Amino acid sequence: MSFTGVMRPGHVAIRVLDLAEAVEYYVERVGLIKTDEDKQGRVYLKAWDELDCFSLVLREADSPGIDFMGFKVHKQSDLDEFEGKLKEYGQNVERMPANELNKCGERVRFDSPSGHTFELYAEKEHFGDGLGRLNPNPWPEGLKGMQVHRFDHCLLYGSNAIGTVNLFREVLGFDLTEQVLNPDGEIAAAFLSCSNKAHDIAILEHAEPGKLHHISFMLMTWEEVLRAADLMSMHDIPIDIGPTRHGITRGQTIYFFDPSGNRNEVFCGDYTWYPDREPITWMPEELGKAIFYHDRKLNENFLGVVT
């Protein structure tokens, strides 16, 4: 198997209303590890099973939501190639210098039709998973909270979502794995993969541009998902839905909110995607089952609550 171009979601930068409260939540409850803090006051965190030094960046602001989402590319030359293609496609593109985000190489930042800002980068400093690369143990002791393995994906809401879907497919080489159609037969939601995962990013049509539906962290088993739900009740973390299963991607999931109202997900399970597979389609009348496989009916919160 070969990975070329975009390898995986690498980081997401979000805004929080109270930085100290948010850091405590993401460290003690979600189980991320704080690795850095910069002069601007941004805090950098990583999940334990990631090797790069951060995947979540927090900054305090007057309103919550997403600043940008970054993807790691395989080679420096991929960065140059994508920069050219994005400009040709008509996007506003700028190069963020190395170390503008601590310990991260140059980033190619671009806007998108749905109002979201994305980045590509090739280098980030290694931090490790606490296990080393020589005869390692399977997990490190001392993990906290939900002990999520990695930052897995985002679901973004925006106007002209299809514009961003096309951008990701045509320029960045993502595959469409699943789509939800509206009654006119057009794509209302798209799930895209740049890897073997059922999705690395998902985008849904929404009245406002640039919105965050959720940032998602991966667990390994249904048992771990249930344990995470227990922790949510122990610490009064508001739950949106779950524990339950999505029809889309088959993921076993819980949606919940951070202290600023940004929605989080922990989930486990999907299927293995290959580029020779046909995408899955969900008809509008089955949207309930697509999102809530057991409830089988729409939930207004899930569709209306964003930051």
Place this chain on the structure above:
Amino acid sequence: MFQIFVEDANESFACAADKNVLKAMEKLGRKGIPIGCRGGGCGICRVQVIGEGNYHTGKMSREQVTEEDEKKGICLACKLFPESDLQLKVLGKWQKQFITDTVSDN
């Protein structure tokens, strides 16, 4: 314990001084104010305190509640802490979703 009266829903429930109004309503299984992120971020639980009433609020998204709003007694119920009995009008922020709009039209 203070009494919170939600005008539109003709609902009334008790809320302790250290609890936010939305949580008090939720815990009692009452309805009236829409429930969203419960963190001051999404704007779904937007209410207006009407008439006499003392209260304080936690930090709320400025995108959902401006300084002008606050002067008019507009706030998010999930960040509203009563210091007296309160009378609320539900403003909400419910945006009809593209999908539910089109699906429910069927």
